[in-house]
Structure formats: C-alpha cells, structure tokens
Amino acid sequence: MIDTATGAGPLPFAAQLKALIDQEGRYQPKLTGLRLIEGAHDNGLRMTTRLREYEVKDLLSLTRFFGFSAETFSLAVSLLDRFLSVMKIQPKHLSCVGLCCFYIAVKSSEEERNVPLANDLIRISQNRFTVSDMMRMEKIIMEKLYWKVKAPTALRFLRLFHSHIQEQLDAESKKILSLERLEAQLKACHCSFVFSKIKPSLLALALLCLEAQEQHDPEHIHKIAEALQSLQQHLNIKDGDLVCVRELVGKCLVEYATTKRLKPNSQRLRWIISGRTARQLKHSYYKIAHLPTIPESAC
Structure with a gap:
C-alpha cells in the first residue's frame, strides 16, 4: 500500500510541523548514494550530478507543459533523488526513471481526470521506451522506496512556514514575503544537485531568511526576523x-538570474507528437510559456 504522509489540514501549526519533522528523516535521500553520484566521472557510464540536473530541468519543463502543480514537481524531484541515492543506474536508464518518478508524482498529486496516459507521456517527452518498460521501472522504484511516496518536501515546509509567519504580521508586512516568488526560487534550487543533500525544512527556512535579508524595509522586516528566529529555534537549526x-x-539564485544556461525553463522544449495525441491534449496544454523570471520583491 502506498504510504501517505500526514497532510497540512486544519491542525495547529505546532502539530503540522511536528508531523512533517517526524517524517522528514525517513524520506531523505541516502547521503552515501548522493556522494557516489557527486564523485562520479562524466564518462557516460555512471550517473553524475550534471545528468541529474538535466533530468530535473526536463521534469520541470514537463510540469509546465501539462500545467501541473508545484507539488507535483517537488514530489517528482524527491522521488528521483531518493531512488538515485539507493540504486546505481546507468545513464541510458535515467530518462525512464525520471519519467516514472514524474508519473508517480502526477498520479499522487493531480486530480485523476488530469492524469495523462502513459503512452502519451512517453510520446510527448520524446522517449523511446515502451509503456511496458515504464510500468516495470515504476514497480522497481516503488519497491525500492518501500511504497513511501508522499514525502515532506521543501515546498510543504515553505508553505507551512510562510503561512505561519503571515499570521503574525500586519497587512503591510505581509506584502514583504511573496509566496509566488519563494516558490519560483525553490524550483531553481531543485534544479541544483547540491540541495538534494539538505533537509527540506532547512532549505525552506534558508529561502525565507534570504528573502527577508534582501528586503530593505526596516519598519516591517523586524517582525519577520523575529518570526524566523523563533522558527529556527523551534527546528533546532x-x-x-x-x-x-x-x-x-x-549563489544558486544569482546564477539563475544571470546565466541563461542555468535557468530551468529559459527555453521551451520542442515535442514531436502524433495527430492522435494532439487531438487528445487539453487546450491548455498548448499554452506553453517560458518559466517566468522570479517575481521582483514588493516595493
């Protein structure tokens, strides 16, 4: 049976946070496996950080193409990193692994009516494996991850922290921390391998702290700083x-903003699809846009 983590329901903040923290360690990628990837030579025979980053960027483009949620993308990245950290795979199998992780995340996070057929997903992503290949790989991934899917991702922590902080601020101060901007920043971080080794709660807090640090409004930033410090103490960081x-x-965000090559959706992917698939796609699928630049902070 697929494991489902406790969702962020109408529980008090402390209860929601405890539930996520209790699960966080169990869903972390294995550091030993990640270090093997980090130390691998780019010779086409072993997984490398570069290959992982390219695959995540492809998953982000697919997320944009289908109009799927940020939750789907973050969960897909979590599944991919967890699997890569426990299994030594050959680069030629990475696209199948990545698409399977994406498909598992889609089926877990999106409404059933929005889940594409596996065959269409393969065709649109321009992969050459079959549905049978994909189903076998999906079974392997689920078994190796012990059917634990709903991980407490950095996005879940980010949204919980942001909501908690906003509750403590006045109307003007609430405009300082834009959740849209923070989520865009998190997507950029997901595309960098280094953050695979960092706990989701720590990454979420670091994003909030950096965003607060970048503001130049002493009248309102003091309250945000106090809330962040309280969170840090609560998390024992x-x-x-x-x-x-x-x-x-x-550093990641500076590179994202200044180097076109590193922007995760600075270019559109070009898909070759059949007429049959094209007819079945939703109208919204054709509204493919560049990933917007990270929104400017409020004045």
Missing part, C-alpha cells in the same frame, strides 16, 4: 548551518 545553506541558495 544551528546558526552556522543556516548561514551556509542561505549562502548556497543565494
């Missing part, structure tokens, strides 16, 4: 760890 991750996030 050391100052040094937070500063380190915040700097990594900052």
Whole structure:
C-alpha cells in the first residue's frame, strides 16, 4: 500500500510541523548514494550530478507543459533523488526513471481526470521506451522506496512556514514575503544537485531568511526576523548551518538570474507528437510559456 504522509489540514501549526519533522528523516535521500553520484566521472557510464540536473530541468519543463502543480514537481524531484541515492543506474536508464518518478508524482498529486496516459507521456517527452518498460521501472522504484511516496518536501515546509509567519504580521508586512516568488526560487534550487543533500525544512527556512535579508524595509522586516528566529529555534537549526545553506541558495539564485544556461525553463522544449495525441491534449496544454523570471520583491 502506498504510504501517505500526514497532510497540512486544519491542525495547529505546532502539530503540522511536528508531523512533517517526524517524517522528514525517513524520506531523505541516502547521503552515501548522493556522494557516489557527486564523485562520479562524466564518462557516460555512471550517473553524475550534471545528468541529474538535466533530468530535473526536463521534469520541470514537463510540469509546465501539462500545467501541473508545484507539488507535483517537488514530489517528482524527491522521488528521483531518493531512488538515485539507493540504486546505481546507468545513464541510458535515467530518462525512464525520471519519467516514472514524474508519473508517480502526477498520479499522487493531480486530480485523476488530469492524469495523462502513459503512452502519451512517453510520446510527448520524446522517449523511446515502451509503456511496458515504464510500468516495470515504476514497480522497481516503488519497491525500492518501500511504497513511501508522499514525502515532506521543501515546498510543504515553505508553505507551512510562510503561512505561519503571515499570521503574525500586519497587512503591510505581509506584502514583504511573496509566496509566488519563494516558490519560483525553490524550483531553481531543485534544479541544483547540491540541495538534494539538505533537509527540506532547512532549505525552506534558508529561502525565507534570504528573502527577508534582501528586503530593505526596516519598519516591517523586524517582525519577520523575529518570526524566523523563533522558527529556527523551534527546528533546532544551528546558526552556522543556516548561514551556509542561505549562502548556497543565494549563489544558486544569482546564477539563475544571470546565466541563461542555468535557468530551468529559459527555453521551451520542442515535442514531436502524433495527430492522435494532439487531438487528445487539453487546450491548455498548448499554452506553453517560458518559466517566468522570479517575481521582483514588493516595493
């Protein structure tokens, strides 16, 4: 049976946070496996960080193409990193693994009526494996992850933290932290391998702290800083760890903003699809747009 983590329902903040923290460690990718990928040479025979990053960017483009939610993308990345950290796969199998992780996330997060057929998903992503290949790989992934799908992703922590902070602020201060902007920043971080090794709760807090740091409104930022410090204490995160991750996030976002090559959806993917598939696609599927630049912070 597929494991489902406790959702962020009408529970008090402390209860929701405890539920996520209790599960966080069980859903973390294995560091030993990630380090093997990190140390692998790019010779076409072993998985590398570069190949993983390219695959995640493809998944982000697919997410945009189908109009799927940020939850679907974040969960797909979580599944991919967890699987890659426990299985040594050959680069030629990566596209099948990635698409299967994406498909599992879609079926877990999206409404059933919006889930595409596996054959159409293969065709649109321009892969050459069959539906049978995909179904076998999906079974392997689920077994290796012990059917635990609904991971407490950084996106879930980010939304929970943001909501909690907003409840403590006045109307003007609430305009400082844009959730849309923060989620766009998180997508950029997901495309960088280094964040696979960082706990989702720490990454979410670092994003919020960096965003608050970038603001220049002392009248309102003081209350946000107090709320963030309280969160840090509640999570028992050391100052040094937070500063380190915040700097990594900052570096990632600078590269995202200044280097076109590193923008996860700076270019459209071009799909070759059959007339039959084209007729079955929703009208909204054709509204493919570039990933918007990370929204500017409020004035």
